[in-house]
Amino acid sequence: MSTAVNLLIFGLADGAILALAALGFVLIYKATAVINFAQGEFLLVGAYTFYTCFVIFQLPITVGILVGVVVAVLLGIVVERLILRPMIGQSHISIIMVTIGLSGLLNAIVQMFFGTGVRAQPAVLPSPPVSILGATIPGNRLLAILIAAIVLTVLTIFFQKSKHGIAMRSVADDEQAAMTVGISVRRVYAMSWALAAVSALIAGILLADITAVDLHIASFGLMVFPVVILGGLDSVPGTIIGGLTIGIVTQLVSGYLDPGLAEVIPYIILVLILLIRPYGIFGEKRIERV
């Protein structure tokens, strides 16, 4: 019983962070139809930017987060402006290749500055032991779940209700029609990339805090693919449920079956979903206009 509760909470924490990372991916995909293979590296860059501020320069946590946000916004805008905008009109395959190249580049830059070893970083979230249903849970997992939930909620409300969120959804639906109401498609593109990088930053900082500051953050970020395939690529609630599902399943498999199997289980799910329901469990079937 206590093992089960433990695994569930750990799974929820992983899952909430994954959902955050995946939401950024979905934002980019919905608004710009680009599949961003570098989303994992956005987490990596976020985590190391924070590490640089917090550990190397000994800055307060809040300053570290602020600098991280600025770097993330700039990263998003620069990538959109210099790499993807010139690619508009190119084939999907070329654009995917470019984002794969970008992921390699960002990974190499991080390795160049920080090497491949684990970096020691003092805990950011306090971690008092908390007992729930007979299990003792490290408090930082619970805080990570809470923070991820708050950020996901804020982003979802922004996307659903705010003027800019509605503009982003309009561009996702019909770019030319969006132009006729005065929406600047370029600005929406830049905003999607910037928001994706910021949500990756928060996911990266949380993940680094509950695990470690090293390159595994990027491979954790790769799990956004099973998440978004499960969630249907373009559905925000689907992404959140997909993230939590993958997080929990991975922890349960790791605890009850085999940690090695846990590494691959998300990708087994990915293949199964693609075989059974290619538009995901929660994906909207696109409404065709006549």
Add this chain to the structure above:
Amino acid sequence: MSPQAAPAAEPASPAAGSPLLVLNNIEVIYDEVILVLRGLSLSVPEGKIVALLGSNGAGKSTTLKAVSGLLPSERGEISSGSVTFEGRDVTRMDAPDRVKNGMSLCMEGRHVFPHLTVADNLIAGAYTRRDKAEQIELVYEFFPKLADMRNRTAGYLSGGEQQMLAIGRALMAKPRLLMLDEPSLGLAPLLVTEIFGQIARLNAEIGLTVLVIEQNARRALEVAHHGYIMEQGRIVLEGSSTELQENPDVKEFYLGVGGEGGRKSYREVKHYKRRKRWL
């Protein structure tokens, strides 16, 4: 070069209202080689409804895209001539700024945002404005059906409802000039009557200036004050609605008088004759 087929007694320019929109001899090319508009001039007086008529492929939609700044998104450009709005040259202005300045286009084929609700479509329409409450009231007043359906997903509305939504969304930007590209396309006659009725009401009650494209010339000339007929990228005929409705060529080719059965082939046969006479 100006083939005025209107009765000579009437002056060429429309009577009341100073021109809100003027296209001066514009040429439009797509992909740097395809010349679609070949020196087109027209003007839309403030407070009037102007119809731009012509058969498929004449360049009507291209004309509205040139006015609303959409050409760059289709690899097209205005290669010569100018577009002025309220006396200001807007030829090179980008699309969002034109909307901000009061020019709204309701595209051919409706183009609502299918996954957004009716209300969110309208909110998106007010993107360039701070206040939207007042405009939403106006839209719901003119199209009460939209108010009842505000929480419905736009993609699932019927064609007529989508057309009303598309017009309503364009109105949200509080335009001075509303451009409509074939609003009657694919709609049942009763709905066409309703939509043209609301267009006339918008013009009469809030003084909205309208430039409307139609293939359904009869319906368009019923509400318009003035009309232009274009062919192959040029204006070939212009006049007040009454003049155009009386004009024998227009009657024959666009109002289908006397050629009701098998009109399509009839048109094709006469195509050569018509061009010869006007060009």
